[in-house]
Structure formats: C-alpha cells, structure tokens
Amino acid sequence: MNINLQELMDKQRAYYNSGATIPVAFRKQQLCLLYDAVRKNEQEVTEAVRKDFGKPEIETFVTEIGFLLAEIRHAIKHIDKWVKPRKAAGSLALVGSKSYIVPEPLGLSLIIAPWNYPFQLALAPLVGAIAAGNCAILKPSELTPHTSAVIANLCAGLYPEEYITVVEGGVDVSTHLLEQRFDVIFFTGSTNVGRVVAEAAAKHLTPTILELGGKSPTIVHQDAKLDLAARRIVWGKFLNAGQTCVAPDYILVHKDIKEELILKLKQEIDKAYDDVMGGSTQFPSIINDRHFERLAVLLKDGSLVHGGRTDAGRRLIEPTLLTDVEWMSPVMQDEIFGPILPILVYSEIEEAVRQVKSRPKPLALYLFTESREVQQLVLENISFGGGCVNDTLMHLSSPSLPFGGVGPSGMGAYHGLYSFEAFSHRKSVLKQTTRFDMSIRYGRSPAAVKLLRRLLK
Numbered sequence: 001m002n003i004n005l006q007e008l009m010d011k012q013r014a015y016y017n018s019g020a021t022i023p024v025a026f027r028k029q030q031l032c033l034l035y036d037a038v039r040k041n042e043q044e045v046t047e048a049v050r051k052d053f054g055k056p057e058i059e060t061f062v063t064e065i066g067f068l069l070a071e072i073r074h075a076i077k078h079i080d081k082w083v084k085p086r087k088a089a090g091s092l093a094l095v096g097s098k099s100y101i102v103p104e105p106l107g108l109s110l111i112i113a114p115w116n117y118p119f120q121l122a123l124a125p126l127v128g129a130i131a132a133g134n135c136a137i138l139k140p141s142e143l144t145p146h147t148s149a150v151i152a153n154l155c156a157g158l159y160p161e162e163y164i165t166v167v168e169g170g171v172d173v174s175t176h177l178l179e180q181r182f183d184v185i186f187f188t189g190s191t192n193v194g195r196v197v198a199e200a201a202a203k204h205l206t207p208t209i210l211e212l213g214g215k216s217p218t219i220v221h222q223d224a225k226l227d228l229a230a231r232r233i234v235w236g237k238f239l240n241a242g243q244t245c246v247a248p249d250y251i252l253v254h255k256d257i258k259e260e261l262i263l264k265l266k267q268e269i270d271k272a273y274d275d276v277m278g279g280s281t282q283f284p285s286i287i288n289d290r291h292f293e294r295l296a297v298l299l300k301d302g303s304l305v306h307g308g309r310t311d312a313g314r315r316l317i318e319p320t321l322l323t324d325v326e327w328m329s330p331v332m333q334d335e336i337f338g339p340i341l342p343i344l345v346y347s348e349i350e351e352a353v354r355q356v357k358s359r360p361k362p363l364a365l366y367l368f369t370e371s372r373e374v375q376q377l378v379l380e381n382i383s384f385g386g387g388c389v390n391d392t393l394m395h396l397s398s399p400s401l402p403f404g405g406v407g408p409s410g411m412g413a414y415h416g417l418y419s420f421e422a423f424s425h426r427k428s429v430l431k432q433t434t435r436f437d438m439s440i441r442y443g444r445s446p447a448a449v450k451l452l453r454r455l456l457k
Contacts, residue, residue: 008165009180012108012135015162021105021133024083028076030130033158034123035072038065041154045119048146052118053315054285059240064119067397071124074399074416075131082131082420085429093455096433103424105133106207107183112174112197114188115141115287116243116337122151125186125209126164128419134184135163139177142170143287182206184423188245190335191408209412209422212405213335214362215249218392219352219378220261221369222254228390229368230264233341234272236366236392238319241284242339246364248392249336250325252352255345262321262343266306269319276318277309285315286338292317295338301331302342327355349374353381361385363409366392385409 020026038045042065049055049064088099109129113122122140129136138155140148152166159165167173178185178200187197188211201208220229237248253261276283286292292315299308299320307320317339325331325342332342346352356365365387367378375389385405386395395401396415404413414422440451 003167005167005176005180008137008161009108011162012137012165015160016105016107016135021135021163024079027079027131027133030159030163031072031076031079031127034127034130035069035076037154037158038068038072038123041150044150045147048150049119049144051146052115052144053287054281054283055240056282056284059284060119063117063240068120068123068127071127071399071415071419075127075420078417079131079420082417088428094430095438096436098431100429100431102427102429103132103420104427106423106425107134109134109136109423110139110177110180110182110185111136112139112177112185112187112189113141114245115143116240116245118144118147119151121188125188125414125419125422128414129186129423130164131420132423134423136165137177137182138164138166139174140166140168142168142173184209186414186422187211194410209404209414210410211245211403211412211414212363212408212410213245213337214360214405214409215332215335216246216362216364216366216384216387217356218248218251218366219349219356219368220251220253220257221349221367221371221374222256223370223374224257224368225370225390226257226261226264230261230268232390232392233366233368234265234268234319237341238269238273238283238339239393241286241317242341243284243287243337244393245335245337246386246393246396247337248341248364248366249362250332250342250344252344252346252355254349255347258323258343258345262305262323265321265341269306269321273319277311277316283316283318286317287315289315291338295336295340298331298336298338298340301325301329305343307339349377353378356382361405361407361409363405364393364395383407 046057046060049060085100085102088101090099111125118141126136140151148168152168155164155166181204184207185201186209191212194210194212198208218233233248273283295317296310302322302325305321305323307318309318320340322342325344361383363385365384367389383406388395396403399416402413402418403415404410412422440448
C-alpha cells in the first residue's frame with residue numbers, strides 16, 4: 001500500500017471540519033461533475049467491465065451506467081428538499097416551543113464496493129455521501145482491476161484527495177482501512193465478510209450500512225401466468241450470469257404446475273441464451289477460478305434438467321436448471337451467486353411460507369400469483385429486504401424505494417432519499433420560547449406533581 005492512510009484521513013478530516021462540503025450548491029456541483037464524467041467515460045467503463053468478466057455492453061449500460069446516471073439525476077433534483085430541517089410535532093407540555101429534525105453529514109465515509117456490479121455499486125453509495133455533505137474514501141474490488149482503475153482515474157480527475165479519494169488494493173488494504181476511525185462505513189458484499197466489517201466497526205462504534213445477500217426465494221403459485229413468470233425469472237436469475245445479490249436463488253413452485261413451468265423456463269433460456277458455450281459474447285463469465293470451481297461442484301446436486309455445460313478456460317457455466325433438490329443439499333445451504341437455479345415444490349402456500357420462514361431472512365423475495373389473498377399471506381408472514389410481486393429485480397430501479405436487507409441479509413438501506421439518510425445524522429433540536437416560562441415544571445408540591453401528571457399524559 002503506497003499511501004499514507006493516516007495522513008490522508010487527517011487531510012480529509014481537516015477539509016470536512018472547514019465546512020467546505022456543507023453548502024448545497026457545492027454538493028450539487030460535485031454531483032454534476034460526477035454525472036458528466038460518467039457520461040464522458042461510458043466507453044472506458046464498458047470496456048473495463050468487459051475485460052474483468054465479459055459483461056455484455058447492454059448489461060453494462062443498463063445495470064452499471066444507466067442506473068448510476070438515474071441515481072445522480074434524482075439526487076440533484078431533490079437535494080434542496082432533503083437538506084431542509086423538518087418540523088416535528090410538539091405536545092401540551094412543550095407549549096411555546098418548536099421542534100425540528102435537522103439532517104447533518106456524518107463526516108468521513110468509507111465505502112467498500114463488491115465485484116459483481118463493480119462500477120455502479122461503488123459510485124451509487126458515493127452519490128449519497130456527496131449529497132449528504134461528507135468526505136469519502138472509496139475502496140473498489142480488487143477482483144475487477146480494470147474497473148477499479150477506471151474509478152480511481154475518474155475520481156482523481158474530479159476531486160481533490162482531501163475530499164474524495166479512491167484507494168485500490170486487496171484484502172490487506174481493506175483490513176487496514178477498517179482499522180481506522182471513520183464516521184460511517186458502507187459495505188456491499190457477502191454476509192460472512194459483512195460480519196468482519198461489523199466487528200471492526202464496533203471497535204470504534206462506527207455506524208454501518210451493510211448490503212449483504214442470502215438465498216432469495218421465488219414462489220410460483222398455481223394461478224401464476226407462467227409465460228410471463230418464466231420470462232421474468234429467467235431474466236432476473238441469469239442477468240450477470242446469476243452474479244447478482246438479489247437474483248432469484250431458488251424456485252418454490254406449486255406441484256401441479258412444476259412441469260409446465262420447467263418447460264417454459266427452458267424455452268425462455270433457449271431464446272435468450274442460445275449460444276452461451278459457442279461464440280456468444282452476451283453472457284458474462286464467472287468472476288474467477290475459485291468461484292467457478294465452487295459452482296461446478298453445485299452442478300452435481302439433484303437432477304440436471306437443462307444446461308449444466310461448463311468451460312473452465314473461459315470460466316463459463318451455461319444457464320442451468322436443477323430439480324429433485326433437497327433442502328439439505330449443498331446447493332441450498334448458501335447463496336449460489338451463479339447461473340444455477342434449483343427448483344423445489346410445495347403443495348399448499350402455507351407450506352411454502354413455513355419453509356422460507358425457517359431459514360435466514362432473505363435480501364429479496366419474488367412471488368408470482370394472481371391471488372390477492374396469496375399475496376397478502378406471503379407479504380404479511382415473510383420478512384425480507386425487498387422484492388416484487390409478479391416480477392424480479394425491478395424494485396431496485398425505483399429511487400423511491402429503500403434498498404437493503406434485514407438481519408443476516410443486511411442492515412440499513414439506500415437509493416434516492418435513503419442514500420442521503422444513510423450518510424446523514426438526524427439531529428433533534430427544540431427551540432424554546434423566552435417570552436414566558438412554565439413555572440409548573442420546577443414545582444415540587446403535591447399540587448404541582450398532580451398537574452404535571454395531567455400535562456404529561
């Protein structure tokens with residue numbers, strides 16, 4: 001690591017304490033700079049992500065560049081409203097006073113990004129940090145070195161290091177960063193590494209936003225529109241070769257429609273990914289050999305009903321469907337994070353609900369049904385970070401919806417206003433009148449106590 005981290009943090013703290021990041025006009029200007037730079041470097045970003053793991057251009061634009069540009073535009077449009085103090089209700093005991101909630105930046109931010117959407121998941125949290133008025137150190141993933149270099153060059157050309165800096169490197173760099181005293185840590189990655197981050201943050205009592213993962217179920221009830229369900233499941237599962245934290249991790253399908261759903265899933269896979277193992281450039285590779293080998297082992301679980309071919313040299317695994325999988329099978333123990341989709345069955349919707357509830361709370365849940373009663377039953381009885389009814393992944397596209405997990409799938413949320421709030425402290429302020437003084441509050445007599453009891457009811 002060729003950077004003096006303590007010196008860098010001292011510079012950032014001094015810059016933050018100077019108040020330079022606080023004016024709203026300054027924050028807007030920095031967001032505009034970022035927006036223009038992303039547009040200007042679109043081709044470099046696309047090429048970098050392709051070099052790192054073969055993501056096709058259209059996927060890169062939709063999930064990395066377009067998503068980020070929309071997030072920046074939303075912040076610029078709404079930041080004036082977000083920064084305003086909000087009035088809070090008073091009470092009879094506080095007559096004459098006014099109460100406010102005042103958002104203020106937390107200070108020095110550490111953002112640790114993952115590899116699966118290496119550009120967007122690094123810079124989308126940064127949008128929140130900038131909008132809220134913070135300084136930031138950004139650590140991209142070492143598993144996507146080309147994208148990491150693009151991010152470092154982009155930010156170095158926009159911002160002074162005392163404001164925003166990109167620090168590249170491996171696990172040792174992340175470990176060293178986590179030893180420092182930040183004012184907020186934003187981490188996106190696996191649940192196991194999230195525990196390490198939380199433990200390190202606890203030593204300084206640093207607030208954390210942890211965007212983790214888990215096994216996100218897709219429930220397909222017997223009244224679902226199967227053509228549409230199959231198309232949307234295939235799209236959501238095999239986007240980015242399944243390397244998406246909110247990808248459908250497994251299907252729970254009603255026993256009466258299992259075979260029909262499988263047939264339609266096969267048809268949709270063949271339409272979308274007919275030449276994965278040939279010369280197609282429309283399907284990403286697995287990020288590295290370790291992850292490829294882990295996934296190759298999972299292909300041995302259950303019965304293979306579609307796909308399953310691999311190419312170790314190119315780290316390719318074609319979209320794969322597995323049946324006859326048991327809940328205790330290896331493929332059902334941890335998040336798959338690859339193009340393998342196990343299919344399990346249920347007889348009654350209550351059974352499906354019990355099975356999902358018996359496992360750790362997932363980051364996402366997807367339900368396909370036309371029944372309002374089934375929708376209500378599932379949504380009221382299963383806890384999950386976020387999800388969709390009759391779709392997959394699309395809840396991420398709304399800046400009005402908070403994105404985050406619950407329990408082992410994460411803590412805290414972001415996107416839109418929630419990104420601003422993730423990097424802000426909501427300060428409570430009560431302004432008391434000096435025109436009069438409620439002397440009763442100083443009283444000690446039985447009559448005063450009686451009156452106070454009435455006022456404080």
